[in-house]
Amino acid sequence: MSGLKAAGLRLGLNGRAILGGVDVSFARGEVSAVIGPNGAGKSTLLACLAGLRRPDDGTVDLDDADIRRLSPRARARRMGFLPQTPEIAWSVDVETLVGLGRTPFVGALGLGAADREAVARALAATDMTGMSQRVVTTLSGGERARALIARALAGEPDWLLADEPMTGLDPGHQLDAADLFRKMAADGRGVVVTLHDLSLAARVADKIVVLAGGRVLADGRPAEALTPQVLAEAYGIEARVVAGAGGPVVEIVGRRG
Amino acid sequence: MKRPPPPLIWGALIAAIGLLALVSLAAGKVWVPFSAWAAPGADPRWAIIFELRLPRTVLAVVVGGALGLCGAALQGYTRNPLADPSALGVSSMASLGAVLTLYFGLTASTPWLLPAGAMVGAAIGVAVLLALSNTASSIATFILAGMVLNTMAGAGVALALSLAPNPWAVNEIVNWLLGSLTDRSVEEVRLALPFVAVGCGVLLTLGRDLDALTLGETGARSVGVRMDRVRLLLGLGVGLAAGTCVAVTGVIGFVGLITPHLMRPLVGARPGALLIPSALAGAVVVLAGDVAVRLIPSAGEVKLSVAMAAIGGPFFLALLVSMRRRMA
Numbered sequence: 058m059s060g061l062k063a064a065g066l067r068l069g070l071n072g073r074a075i076l077g078g079v080d081v082s083f084a085r086g087e088v089s090a091v092i093g094p095n096g097a098g099k100s101t102l103l104a105c106l107a108g109l110r111r112p113d114d115g116t117v118d119l120d121d122a123d124i125r126r127l128s129p130r131a132r133a134r135r136m137g138f139l140p141q142t143p144e145i146a147w148s149v150d151v152e153t154l155v156g157l158g159r160t161p162f163v164g165a166l167g168l169g170a171a172d173r174e175a176v177a178r179a180l181a182a183t184d185m186t187g188m189s190q191r192v193v194t195t196l197s198g199g200e201r202a203r204a205l206i207a208r209a210l211a212g213e214p215d216w217l218l219a220d221e222p223m224t225g226l227d228p229g230h231q232l233d234a235a236d237l238f239r240k241m242a243a244d245g246r247g248v249v250v251t252l253h254d255l256s257l258a259a260r261v262a263d264k265i266v267v268l269a270g271g272r273v274l275a276d277g278r279p280a281e282a283l284t285p286q287v288l289a290e291a292y293g294i295e296a297r298v299v300a301g302a303g304g305p306v307v308e309i310v311g312r313r314g
Numbered sequence: 315m316k317r318p319p320p321p322l323i324w325g326a327l328i329a330a331i332g333l334l335a336l337v338s339l340a341a342g343k344v345w346v347p348f349s350a351w352a353a354p355g356a357d358p359r360w361a362i363i364f365e366l367r368l369p370r371t372v373l374a375v376v377v378g379g380a381l382g383l384c385g386a387a388l389q390g391y392t393r394n395p396l397a398d399p400s401a402l403g404v405s406s407m408a409s410l411g412a413v414l415t416l417y418f419g420l421t422a423s424t425p426w427l428l429p430a431g432a433m434v435g436a437a438i439g440v441a442v443l444l445a446l447s448n449t450a451s452s453i454a455t456f457i458l459a460g461m462v463l464n465t466m467a468g469a470g471v472a473l474a475l476s477l478a479p480n481p482w483a484v485n486e487i488v489n490w491l492l493g494s495l496t497d498r499s500v501e502e503v504r505l506a507l508p509f510v511a512v513g514c515g516v517l518l519t520l521g522r523d524l525d526a527l528t529l530g531e532t533g534a535r536s537v538g539v540r541m542d543r544v545r546l547l548l549g550l551g552v553g554l555a556a557g558t559c560v561a562v563t564g565v566i567g568f569v570g571l572i573t574p575h576l577m578r579p580l581v582g583a584r585p586g587a588l589l590i591p592s593a594l595a596g597a598v599v600v601l602a603g604d605v606a607v608r609l610i611p612s613a614g615e616v617k618l619s620v621a622m623a624a625i626g627g628p629f630f631l632a633l634l635v636s637m638r639r640r641m642a
Contacts, residue, residue, distance in 0.1 A: 104532075107536060109532060109535050109536060128538075129535065129538040129539065129540050130538035131538075132538065133536060133537045133538030134538070136536075137536070138532075138533075138536035139536075140530065140532045140533055140536070143529065143530065143533060144393070144528075144529060144530030144532075144533060145528060145529070146393035146527065146528045146529075146530065147393070147528050147578075147583040147584070147585065148583045149528060149582060149583045149584055150582060153582060153584055154528070157525060157526055157528060157529055157533075157537065158537065160522060160525070160526045160537035160538060160539070161537055161538040163522065165521075165522070192583075208529070212537070
């Protein structure tokens with residue numbers, strides 16, 4: 058069965074367990090959200106899932122292939138990854154930046170016609186077509202975030218792993234990004250995002266994994282995973298899930314105890 | 315932003331190299347007019363062109379090209395606009411290797427030991443660099459490793475100077491440390507060319523990887539770039555190209571630092587697209603500098619490295635000021 062599966066992931070750093078035996082699986086055709094307090098191991102988990110960090114123990118299978126056996130290029134063709142603090146080192150224009158997402162496909166000759174079409178589609182999907190010639194240093198924070206999402210989309214991967222892609226987006230563009238992820242899932246791709254906004258997670262995700270202290274605290278549909286008990290244990294807050302007009306809303310009552 | 319197409323940039327730079335090369339063959343203490351070129355053998359001034367100025371001109375192009383390319387590659391890799399071969403410590407390690415052969419007075423009897431020493435120094439520098447930056451493979455580690463090498467090599471050179479057995483050795487060391495292209499022969503060209511060619515060839519294969527590094531190390535890895543391979547090729551390429559340059563001409567600064575800056579706006583800042591224009595521009599800059607030092611009226615010839623610093627320093631400062639203004 059195709060899917061992204063992690064089994065028994067352990068990773069320690071300076072004697073502290075960042076991941077203490079994580080078993081999770083994500084399905085194609087779904088948007089999955091990984092949530093949890095600061096330091097829960099969300100980013101580390103995502104990096105392991107993306108094959109960018111080697112766990113001390115455990116395996117990651119990407120559509121039934123051990124991710125360590127895939128060449129970096131083959132892996133990159135199947136999986137797009139958006140780091141939490143993305144860097145754009147030089148003042149390139151947006152189109153060039155998005156074109157870097159085609160790196161696993163291009164040879165020595167540079168971008169071909171198919172690559173340019175993919176870049177154009179990624180720009181259109183993120184509403185950045187009109188800004189393709191803008192230099193990235195002149196973009197606002199939200200435009201920059203969208204350009205980076207477009208970069209991750211440009212490879213048109215089967216899987217998109219994004220570490221806090223919504224941070225820095227205004228509510229309107231957060232919804233746009235959520236729609237984009239939903240659309241990718243509808244196309245049969247798998248999307249895994251880490252989020253801090255619980256309501257957004259409840260709204261966008263088919264599946265929520267709650268991580269705390271390097272362990273999976275809850276894993277399931279939003280209604281199953283986002284319970285007052287889980288939120289209390291994970292974040293130390295009193296919260297309840299209420300039905301809102303546009304979907305479930307996590308109302309935070311206060312610090313617990 | 316409108317940018318000139320790459321072939322136009324390359325063409326213009328190559329034309330500039332050609333033009334400057336002609337001037338370089340003609341210019342000097344003895345001005346050789348073009349009429350003298352028509353009679354090979356018959357005119358004694360032919361010897362000047364062929365034995366002295368041709369190797370010198372070729373070396374200026376080779377060394378300038380290599381330094382420009384090394385600078386562009388290193389800046390692309392480190393995403394630091396101030397990186398160049400000397401930032402990595404490769405140049406200074408090569409320097410130390412050469413200085414040690416001067417210190418022990420080996421060069422009088424066997425002149426080829428000096429370039430050999432420089433190459434060995436560069437090779438050690440690269441090896442140490444790779445060993446240090448292998449375990450914790452971040453870019454900060456790489457730059458810090460370069461800094462450590464620089465400091466140690468600098469201390470080594472200072473030690474050699476202070477313990478030098480006689481004033482002639484000191485004189486020789488200082489003279490060599492101030493890089494120049496004076497009195498180079500076909501021998502040096504023959505020595506430098508293959509190593510520089512291989513080194514530059516290796517660096518030119520890194521274009522796509524350097525482009526991807528615009529996304530940072532994690533970003534680059536996520537699009538399939540193998541960082542261990544990039545580091546190895548970069549170390550090899552820079553070690554060969556820059557190490558050889560130091561061996562034949564001493565340390566000529568500013569070229570690797572400044573030419574990428576000159577070319578960056580023309581290519582839309584993409585590090586991979588910067589490699590070839592930087593190499594060509596490096597050749598232009600060194601060639602122009604070397605012609606300039608021959609035309610400056612003075613008792614002795616001004617050392618090329620000194621001239622480069624005198625021209626390059628203020629230029630670079632102006633560049634920094636304008637960069638700061640743009641960022642503010």
